[in-house]
Amino acid sequence: MAITILRLGHRIFRDQRITTHCGLTARALGAKEMYYTGEHDLGMEQSLEKAAAAWGGHFRVRYLEAPGPFLRTFHGKVVHLTAYGLPFQGKLAQLRRARSLLVIVGGEKVPPEIYQRADWNLAVGSQPHSEVAALGIVLYELTGRRFPARFTRAKLRIVPQARGKRMEQPRSSGPAPARGKARL
Amino acid sequence: MAITILRLGHRIFRDQRITTHCGLTARALGAKEMYYTGEHDLGMEQSLEKAAAAWGGHFRVRYLEAPGPFLRTFHGKVVHLTAYGLPFQGKLAQLRRARSLLVIVGGEKVPPEIYQRADWNLAVGSQPHSEVAALGIVLYELTGRRFPARFTRAKLRIVPQARGKRMEQPRSSGPAPARGKARL
Numbered sequence: 067m068a069i070t071i072l073r074l075g076h077r078i079f080r081d082q083r084i085t086t087h088c089g090l091t092a093r094a095l096g097a098k099e100m101y102y103t104g105e106h107d108l109g110m111e112q113s114l115e116k117a118a119a120a121w122g123g124h125f126r127v128r129y130l131e132a133p134g135p136f137l138r139t140f141h142g143k144v145v146h147l148t149a150y151g152l153p154f155q156g157k158l159a160q161l162r163r164a165r166s167l168l169v170i171v172g173g174e175k176v177p178p179e180i181y182q183r184a185d186w187n188l189a190v191g192s193q194p195h196s197e198v199a200a201l202g203i204v205l206y207e208l209t210g211r212r213f214p215a216r217f218t219r220a221k222l223r224i225v226p227q228a229r230g231k232r233m234e235q236p237r238s239s240g241p242a243p244a245r246g247k248a249r250l
Numbered sequence: 251m252a253i254t255i256l257r258l259g260h261r262i263f264r265d266q267r268i269t270t271h272c273g274l275t276a277r278a279l280g281a282k283e284m285y286y287t288g289e290h291d292l293g294m295e296q297s298l299e300k301a302a303a304a305w306g307g308h309f310r311v312r313y314l315e316a317p318g319p320f321l322r323t324f325h326g327k328v329v330h331l332t333a334y335g336l337p338f339q340g341k342l343a344q345l346r347r348a349r350s351l352l353v354i355v356g357g358e359k360v361p362p363e364i365y366q367r368a369d370w371n372l373a374v375g376s377q378p379h380s381e382v383a384a385l386g387i388v389l390y391e392l393t394g395r396r397f398p399a400r401f402t403r404a405k406l407r408i409v410p411q412a413r414g415k416r417m418e419q420p421r422s423s424g425p426a427p428a429r430g431k432a433r434l
Contacts, residue, residue: 083268087380094379121377150408150415155395181413190386191397192408193305195278196271199386202379206387211339213375224334224376229365231334 068142068166069097069208071201074133074180075173076104087198088171089114093125095205096214097169100127101136104173122220122236137183142166144184147200148176151187158207161186169204171197252326252350253281253392255385258317258364259357260288271382272355273298277309279389280398281353284311285320288357306404306420321367326350328368331384332360335371342391345370353388355381 071092076085085107089100093114100114106129118125130136137144143164147154154161161167170180181187190200217223225232255276260269269291273284277298284298290313302309314320321328327348331338338345345351354364365371374384401407409416 080267083264084271087268087382090377090379091383094375094377094383117378148415150411152410152412153397178414187411187413189408189410191278192410193274193278193397193401194301195274196382196386198271198380198382199275199278202383202386203390206390213337213377217377224373226336226373226376227334227371228336229371230362231332 067162067164067208069205070168071097071100072133072168072170073100073102074104074170074176076102076107077173078105078107081173082107082110084198086110086113088201089127090117091198091202092205093118093123094213095202096209097205098124101130102127103130103133120221122217124218133180140168142168144168144170145186145188146170146180146184147190147197147204148172148187149189149192149194151189153192154188154190154204157186157188161208169201171201251346251348251392253389254352255281255284256317256352256354257284257286258288258354258360260286260291261357262289262291265357266291266294268382270294270297272385273311274301275382275386276389277302277307278397279386280393281389282308285314286311287314287317304406306401308402317364324352326352328352328354329370329372330354330364330368331374331381331388332356332371333373333376333378335373337376338372338374338388341370341372345392353385355385
């Protein structure tokens with residue numbers, strides 16, 4: 067399944083870290099790209115591109131002036147995450163059948179067209195909380211509660227430890243020798 | 251299981267929304283309190299208290315000058331979420347056996363004492379992403395992938411909808427008549 071994220075209504079001052087966290091979470095859970103509307107934020111884009119360059123994979127982030135044209139041409143199913151929606155767990159089986167899935171996470175005010183356009187408006191708990199956590203939980207379920215094991219072209223890789231921190235440079239990334247054995 | 255959150259190294263300017271999202275996520279997934287260190291942030295505290303007052307439950311947030319004294323007297327198990335740790339899924343069964351569990355989420359720099367003090371240093375995917383998403387996914391698993399159905403003393407409650415937004419005031423919250431039937 068190809069998963070794309072659409073983050074609505076980004077505001078540079080208020081949302082920079084939240085949107086960055088959405089992007090990092092999406093990437094870590096296997097999404098391939100994130101589009102966003104609102105304010106064009108080169109700093110946030112660079113921060114996500116930098117992470118992708120260091121840690122590997124093909125995640126990319128793209129700005130949209132408005133969601134309408136993109137939504138009209140998107141081929142696939144569309145799920146909008148909102149605390150007002152139906153419980154997401156009841157729809158997981160249907161979501162998992164999509165070949166291409168767009169996951170929309172809102173900003174402060176989501177236009178009514180989004181609720182109409184979405185194939186599903188789904189809630190991750192019917193309480194106000196966080197689009198980052200909601201996105202994380204839904205992607206976690208969509209990936210079968212597994213994390214992608216490998217990110218191609220990674221310059222850095224974490225070697226899991228019971229205590230402390232350990233990183234290595236994977237062999238494929240260049241002439242620097244790998245330190246230790248990957249266990250990811 | 252009683253779940254407490256400890257958020258380390260909060261910075262008002264940079265982390266206000268991230269820490270608020272951690273608190274909201276913790277509350278929505280049944281945690282009872284969040285402690286935090288770093289900068290004392292009354293705005294963030296008020297924002298979380300306001301949410302708890304409106305949406306119910308007993309979630310509270312408390313500032314700590316330093317984590318040491320709190321950690322020395324905490325009775326229960328301690329899990330520290332870090333991308334450098336062991337995969338969390340291998341330890342879930344042990345975590346679920348705790349009667350009282352402290353979940354630590356870090357800030358920019360986590361002191362080595364935290365890695366030492368924690369019963370487990372666990373990663374939610376061995377990639378850098380978001381403490382909000384990591385916390386959400388771990389709490390989601392700890393609650394058996396269910397969300398608390400009821401929050402006591404709620405003034406507002408969402409009535410899940412396929413499209414659009416609907417809220418009601420639960421009967422128990424006061425003299426205002428309930429609108430519609432709760433389906434939470």
